[in-house]
Amino acid sequence: MKTMEKKNIISALFVSLSIMATSCSDYLDEKLKSELAPDNTYTNSYGFETGSAGMYAIARAEYNTWGSTAFMHSAACPYESQQIATDLAVMGTKDGSIQPFGYCTLTSNTGIVTSTWKWAYSLIAAANEILAYAEKCTNWDKPTDQANYMAEARFFRAYAYRTLVYLYGDVPYVDKIQEKIHTDFTRTPKTEVIQHMIDDLKYASENLPIDPDNVSKVGKLTKWAAEHLLSEVYLMNGDNANAEKSALNVINCGYFRLMSNRFGVEKNKPGDVFSDLFKEYNQNRTSGNMESIWVMQFEYQTKGGGDAYDDWTRRAWEPKYFEIQGFTLADTLGGRGLCQLVPLKWWIGDNTGFFDANDIRNSEYNIKRNWYYNNPKTPNLLGKRCEITDETWFTTYRLYPALVKFFYGKADNLTYTGTNRDRMKFRLAETYLLLAEARLNKGDKTGASEALNVVRRRAHASEISSEQITMDVILDERIRELVGEESRRFTLCRTGKLLERCRKYNTEAGPLIQDYHVLWPIPQEVIDSNTSTEFPQNVGY
Template sequence: MKAFKNITYLLLSTTLFVGCSKDFLEEDTSGFQAPNNTYTTTNGFETGLTGLYAFARLEFQTWTNDFFTQGATPQEALQVGTDIVAIKGTGTDATLAPFSNYTLNPTSSYVRNYWKFAYGLIGNSNLILSALDNPNIQWKDADQDPKRVRATADFFRAYAYRYLVSLYGDVPWVDKVSELPRTDFTRTPKQEVVQHMIADLKYAAENLPENPGSVEDGKLTKWAAYHYLAEAYLWANKPDSAIIAAQAVINAPYFRLNDQRFGVEKDLAGDYFHDMFIEKNQNRKSGNQETIWAIQLEYNSQGGGDLYTDWSKRAWVPFYAQQTGFVLADSLGGRGLGHIRPYEWWLNGYEVQDVRNSKYNIKRNWYHNDAKSPLYGTKLNITDQIKESGNVFVTTTKFFYGKTADNPAFEGNMKDRVKIRLAETFLLLAEAYLQKNDPGSAATAINVVRARAKATPVSAAQVNVDYLLDERARELLGEEMRRMTLSRFGRNVFLDRVKRLNIQSKGVIKEGNELWPIPQEVIDANSGAEFPQNLGYNN
């Protein structure tokens, strides 16, 4: 990425010590330049914050960074093996398969990589937070600058711990920079970690900028912190607090659900839901009033991405170019590999008039497009064999991207990635009401989202955990990291959903698989204290 290489080179070369250390939890800065050379002025801290944003983007960077070099689609490891998608029968990404067939183990690629990614982000956040103790910092605004810096670092620390508690359960809470290597970490109970996350997010919500129009694209505001604060309160089983946090976002004057055409293709065929997933429509300047936080990944732009950024297209877009009578085309989403396909329960959950069900948002009909083929112009009959091969299947268009002129290899998704949008905040609000056994209020929150989609309102009698998870799939397929969502709902819900809805995983998943194993090298390196493995991964 340009920002990774140009803007933050100094920071990344001197402070990414967690990712470079032998122990993923070790925070030894002795081999690097001291942070007091950088963190002495407002400008120095701005460099550090830019580094945090760059580090957070690494989750969507493939092949060319130290964390996710072992596969093309790391975030799809958080989709497979849940209730939402199948992997193709043959030729799928070998790094994804163990997470679907549950042969993953403590040395599996993404088991190790997400741990490194999260603690790397935590380590760099802690470095900035520790540097704030220096009384001699030259601030431009001595009142606001230190609060904003701390709020940003607190946000990213909590953001990283979202991954850790979702994927691994009890994990060490680390909030200090250690000058010496440590081998005596212990696993902090998840609920204790969640309380620390709440404290971080509360400070971030109180001290990040308020007006999203006053910050650069991709920069945080307090509303992103309030959204994740609502989620953290759900982890903590505090629904009343979650309701307050979610409503703070919903009642803010800056956001609304997009229900009118907007953006670069507003005068072309399409609809307002599809507009949210068209390149250059993710940020507010496009007219998108629903985005609360978008990670900047746009192809070949300052602070954006490159050919190796966000290969979600390879996962969600079928490998149609391998099917007789098809050639690569922008209109068909570019170069997909069909690594994962949505289960049909998702597709069958829509009503006909639901905007999310339109031809612009779900690609159902595939017509042969090779002008040299005798099949040209005819509709493909998608047999089970074709579907399971990954060649052609019904799928979401959220990750369609071509742009042959810019990217002949059709490699990445190449557009900014919305991490938080208002529709999910409403669904978190519904979850909070369900948690306090108020299905009527949950239905009211869900119906705001369904009204935007022109779907029939749901009644209180229909709303339960399963209905809410189904609605999240209808609204957020591919956007939410499904494993993290199911993890928040608990072991029983996780196992039940997979056993009922995932044909490939239902016969192999077992108790304990709702979590990933602790990476083996973490346990091996932690010789100074017991560091037990998660249930089911000891053999």
């Protein structure tokens, strides 16, 4: 498994390395003779299952920092780059890799700008390889295997192009194995790339398994993951009728429902159903969770389960409480956070009116507002409440309201950096919010409020009337429900709200963000290596 993943990494990087035209041409031209070369691997269903695992591994490593798995950004804050300079947060710990995004100073040489491009084309290359060999293979265990592996590949190819289009706009569309180094890539119009994504996802929807309880392995893609993503991509394309249709396909399929009763490993402990969604081991259907549509698989101290560098979401959001006298590291307090994303007061502060009084998403089980000293070495403080102040929140970044959904710590290793909990990528609550967005864009305010209110009812929040609903209302609801789960930059760019809401709410990036920051720059390596034809840079860079 690990050897095959390494082979997939090498082949997957082929496209991005070709685009970069690095000095590794001799290496890239090498004829692989080992038993794991594609000609020897992709000869039967088992070989394609191994290759499929490589695609899942690359996808799972989307925000990997310095890890040893399928891909790495070699930087601390790839996840944070999708959340900062939005309406959500300012920088606390100002790691060098997040500052260009928080201060809106990113350039074509910014590390994460380049590594994100490479990650996406790595996944695309892995998908293209499977597609090419699947067309030629005739030795399948089951008649449906060929279409199933091609459907997985086409899903992941669309998933990768989703990132590229959101961040860079027009990008080269590559759907074949690149047999040689190219220096003549051109930028495919965004609308054309999106149409290819739609075609891929329609194929995936038609050929992935239908029954999520009858898949070969936990975490495998189904038809409904493709339909969920297809709804979003239709929204990107301005096709609101089909976005509504795809969202309804998921909602009405009968396999999923919003969880409304306590479930899972801690259902008999203090909490609520929303907090249950984020408890370790509660993300998959095997736990009783009927809300998750696609879950990336991680497991602590398990080979192939990710490592300390894969998911730093908790480190991003949680405060450095342990640096305050009277506190010590504790898994019940979220473990070792690094406060790289400090939430803005307008949505998470007390008495702002952002949450209804009875909204469980604002309960102490989901947003920790009360912090009590826990260090027995300071008995004079032990058990007393530590007050959150403007200084602890926005000056020292040591204490502020924290998102419990990202709490993660291990008693055997309290300084552990990662979060090896399965990650819900798509869940039904978001499908309802995509439906609300599609209906609002169509002018169907009644239908939009109906979709939104399904999510609010589960949260015990008051209902929104058709007269009240706007895109800002939907975006606010996405914060309450999906903060930190979604790539906020993607959502705000899709809805055309990035500049407006950043300028309105973000005290740090708001005064700095310019119109051209809706896109990232094209990596300079790409432009410099594309010597045979012009490869224009995005405006402003």
